[in-house]
Amino acid sequence: MSRFNITDLPLEGVKKVERQLLGDERGFLSRIFCASELATCGWHGPVAQINHTFTAKKGTVRGLHFQHAPFSEMKLVSCLKGHIWDVVVDLRADSPTFLQWYGETLSSEDGSGLLIPEGFAHGFQTLCDDVELLYCHSAAYEPNAEAGINIFEPRLAINWPLPVSECSARDQAFPPLDVEYSGVARK
Template sequence: MIFTETKLKGAFIVDVELLADQRGAFARTFCAQEFEQHGLKPTVAQCNLSFNHKAGTIRGMHYQIPPAAETKLVRCTKGAIYDVIVDLRPASPTYRQHIGVELSADNRRALYVPELFAHGYQALTDGAEVVYQVGEFYTPGYERGLRYDDPAFGISWPLPVTVISEKDASWPLFEAVSA
């Protein structure tokens, strides 16, 4: 695997190294030892699958607070998504900054999301499928979210929003929560 740290400290793009032969190709997508060597938490408590019917669908922006803060390793296995993370660690030099990365079945790229980062994505294709390994169990009492269109972050989504859940559309604005 090839680990490339993003401008947000602790958040990595993880690319596979394909070993190809006449049968096709093989690649390792996760190795606890390699994750530890890069200072990443290799714990996998849950694996989730998300399927999105329509391009433009947004899911997120979600995170959990301590003691149930979670890491994620996100990969698109069918179609393509625009994956976004926001650094919510108050002591971080990149606090409130975000990045967006295209993940697709074609590029086989994954995004490692550290604890206390909000995470969400927009489906770029109809039928986009996303798999993510999560480092903590889903704990509803510790779940939080940000609005996908919150002006505090200025996230520029590549497509018009076609579908979003009522819950995700109604998260409070960050300034109201942090005031």
């Protein structure tokens, strides 16, 4: 029996993963990760790192982050508390959707998350206060491979649903994409 409903999204390889909540009068159980089930939709390798984030203020944007090869990573992002608008940007140079983005609302109420393949930048905006996310990563964080795209990159023209209330200095400092930007290489 599958514990996930998995839906293809418009950018190749990106999937919406909805966890099945098994519950009774005591509460519920929700499977966050299952290697064999997620392998059918592209997850490969182990979970190398798990991160938990808390964001206090509605309208905050985190992202758009990625790691360069050979440290590029798949991510399974799950919303544990609150609501977010999750954004992925296709940075795969050989992709027909190169530099296109997609946004999806994720919430703790419906147990939803995104499976994001290698070659994508990722970010989100909180739609309420006190939001918590859980990230499963296929590769460990490598500071020297870290990169990002400015959330207001004009070539992307992302329509954030709320005015941006907060964004880190690091995320604001990501430079604009060079006119000659050619994407990231796949592993």
